[in-house]
Amino acid sequence: MQLSMTTAAGSGVPIAPVREPIVEVRNVSKLYGNTVVALQDIDLSFEKGHLTSLLGPSGCGKTTLLKIVAGLLQPSSGEIRVKGKPVNGPGAERAFVFQDFALMPWASVLENAAYGLKVQGVAKSEREDRARHYIGEVGLHGFEKKYPHELSGGMRQRVGLARALAVDADILLMDEPFSAVDEQTRRKFQEDLMHLREVENKTFLFVTHSIEEAVYVSDRIVLLSPRPGRVSEIIDPQISREISPDDLRRDENYLDTVERIWTGIKKYVE
């Protein structure tokens, strides 16, 4: 069923309305010092259970926006609402998956995955049970006793994701989660992520540099313009999840969407 359409500010691009916003970014601007305007007047809503990608040229403020939503950075003006309530710092309903995985090298996979629960004061046996469950969900069953240095980059990333899932946050904030792994691992992880979104009903906000990746995994793509970062376009790719990765590369709709986004970004990088 087609939803009634609205238009993204200034872009003339039709977008579907957000039905149940779990995160709202209201009129957010961010200055670093007195001169660097990283973000200006950002208004966005993120729908529960959806995966939204933030895409745009280097330095447009993607990470800044993600960290503001996480509560790791304060906006200079504007506010963030989570489930309708204003937030000023980190909260249990949001988990940030760091680009460098932020694993403790001296701790096992199990201890790393259970770390967030330990911080929350969850008893050892319960936190280990929950961590084991999510280690299995991210495909690392059997690796519980290994240490980070014994794992590949992709596997370490999965431990970071298991940690975020274990604390049962509704909202997962991921900063370029696939940047440090090879193409094959990346593809597999993208598929796993989409599967997790289905079964766990989590909301994902996701920073990426890859247009193809954004089109493949996202319900919605927010395109930011270069500094000062503003929302330049919002795109809802209508890509069938049933399609195999090989067919996807030839799918007309997929190729048109990639091209359209590239056209939007090209003017900033030329």
Ligand SMILES: Nc1ncnc2c1ncn2[C@@H]1O[C@H](COP(=O)(O)OP(=O)(O)OP(=O)(O)O)[C@@H](O)[C@H]1O
């Ligand atoms: N702590 C800081 N102090 C001053 N300027 C900063 C700081 N952090 C980021 N910036 C600047 O703010 C702008 C936005 O940075 P941010 O890292 O959010 O962009 P990005 O889109 O995530 O970049 P990239 O794609 O390269 O990772 C950039 O111009 C950056 O140089």
